[in-house]
Amino acid sequence: MLAPERRTRADVIAAAAIVVVALVAAVTIWWTSDARGTTSVVADSPVGPPPSALSVPESVRELWRTDDAGRGTPIVVGGTVVTSDEHAVRGLDPATGDTRWSYTRDRVLCGVVGAWDAAVATYRDDRGCGQVTELDGASGAREDQRTNDADDPARLGFDGTYVTQMGASRLEVWRSDLVRTLEYGRVDAPLNPGSQPRSGCTLISSASASSRVAVLERCPGETGLRLTTMNPAPKDATVPEVYGSTVLADVSPDVDTARVLGVVGDRIALYLPPSDTVVGRVALFDGSATFLSATPFTEPVTTTWPDARSTDLVRTGSILVWWTGSAAVGFDQSTLERRWVLPGALGAGAIMAGQLLVPVPEGLAVADTESGTVSRTLPVARADEAAPVTVAVLGTRVVEGRAGLDGAGGSTVVLG
Numbered sequence: 001m002l003a004p005e006r007r008t009r010a011d012v013i014a015a016a017a018i019v020v021v022a023l024v025a026a027v028t029i030w031w032t033s034d035a036r037g038t039t040s041v042v043a044d045s046p047v048g049p050p051p052s053a054l055s056v057p058e059s060v061r062e063l064w065r066t067d068d069a070g071r072g073t074p075i076v077v078g079g080t081v082v083t084s085d086e087h088a089v090r091g092l093d094p095a096t097g098d099t100r101w102s103y104t105r106d107r108v109l110c111g112v113v114g115a116w117d118a119a120v121a122t123y124r125d126d127r128g129c130g131q132v133t134e135l136d137g138a139s140g141a142r143e144d145q146r147t148n149d150a151d152d153p154a155r156l157g158f159d160g161t162y163v164t165q166m167g168a169s170r171l172e173v174w175r176s177d178l179v180r181t182l183e184y185g186r187v188d189a190p191l192n193p194g195s196q197p198r199s200g201c202t203l204i205s206s207a208s209a210s211s212r213v214a215v216l217e218r219c220p221g222e223t224g225l226r227l228t229t230m231n232p233a234p235k236d237a238t239v240p241e242v243y244g245s246t247v248l249a250d251v252s253p254d255v256d257t258a259r260v261l262g263v264v265g266d267r268i269a270l271y272l273p274p275s276d277t278v279v280g281r282v283a284l285f286d287g288s289a290t291f292l293s294a295t296p297f298t299e300p301v302t303t304t305w306p307d308a309r310s311t312d313l314v315r316t317g318s319i320l321v322w323w324t325g326s327a328a329v330g331f332d333q334s335t336l337e338r339r340w341v342l343p344g345a346l347g348a349g350a351i352m353a354g355q356l357l358v359p360v361p362e363g364l365a366v367a368d369t370e371s372g373t374v375s376r377t378l379p380v381a382r383a384d385e386a387a388p389v390t391v392a393v394l395g396t397r398v399v400e401g402r403a404g405l406d407g408a409g410g411s412t413v414v415l416g
Helices: 009-032
Strands: 038-041 062-067 075-077 080-084 088-092 099-105 109-115 118-125 128-136 142-147 155-158 163-166 170-174 180-185 202-208 213-218 225-230 242-248 259-264 267-272 281-286 291-296 313-316 319-323 327-332 338-343 350-352 355-360 363-367 374-379 386-394 397-403 410-415
Touching: 075 109, 075 118, 075 386, 080 109, 080 410, 088 109, 088 118, 099 128, 109 155, 118 155, 155 202, 163 202, 170 202, 170 213, 180 213, 213 259, 225 267, 259 319, 313 350, 319 355, 350 386, 355 374, 355 386
Parallel strands: 202 259
Antiparallel strands: 038 099, 062 410, 075 080, 080 088, 088 099, 109 118, 118 128, 128 142, 155 163, 163 170, 170 180, 202 213, 213 225, 225 242, 259 267, 267 281, 281 291, 313 319, 319 327, 327 338, 350 355, 355 363, 363 374, 386 397, 397 410
16 A cells, blocks of 8 residues: 655745735736726616617707717717717717716727717727727627737728728728638738738728728839729638739829728729829729729829828718718719719718718708709808818717817717
């Protein structure tokens, strides 16, 4: 029979040392973790969206306002007005402006977009704007999260199906559970070397739909900007499925106002600025990036990357509205052909009760979506607040996002 094991003094000391090391490691991990630097306060009870307005009111007045570091871009999801500052995302009661929920981190907030009845927020880390959290709009509860390589700055957009994050060198597409369906451009540590169609390009503009992603880019050694169209959800997210790619030889690679206006089915609309040899125009391409037609466009365009925002383009049923920096322009949603121009607009506007509310210096112009004809204007006093003015509608209330005069920060103002 074996003699029973006996604990020695050395064994006890060794065991105690192991426990101390484990505790120190656990405390260190917690102290440096993202969880320690995150505070999430959810709503006492979730709310749903209010009933839609049956008509545009005869007048509006300011109900409340708050500072918003999101450059004056209002988000309304889950019956809540979402605002942000340098570190926090907040869901506010549209009637009072009181905070319903909040999500705060010790990292810098890069951006927020409304998608899938949620607020999708990106935070900065040492790899760019790549820490992503999805917050339920009604309650503020954390849903899906992801971490990825990203540019800084990187702009967010939502097409109704996918969220796109695009910076100067890299683009990602995410589905509703924040799983990446496509990466394009710079890849620091490629799993499949050579999987990207080209490298070293600067991404200028993009737009997406359920069936296509269109990217306008500037590539080394090429005489013009390049248009590339891809599948937003290829079989392998790391290997883009390119439908077509065309170098626009008559568009100087140095221009900074060219942009993808929209993707509808297998049609892509681009704004191509004037040059010494051609006038500005809106050009149509098919889903394989093959040129179809062009229409002259002489209105001035001043929105450029990174100032151009996804909210400069608003889908309003049968019409796509683009804010050029000086005018609102309506395009047919099915053909992407231009229908009307509203000069002097401060933003693209939003739909209320079937009418388009377009911000203008005097207030909110009530316009017909099909013709752009203004029937009346609701007076709104904006003092010295600058364009752009982004508009969202939540039930019978109008939410305006007004940019700050210095280009940083802004305010969210609720009218009713």
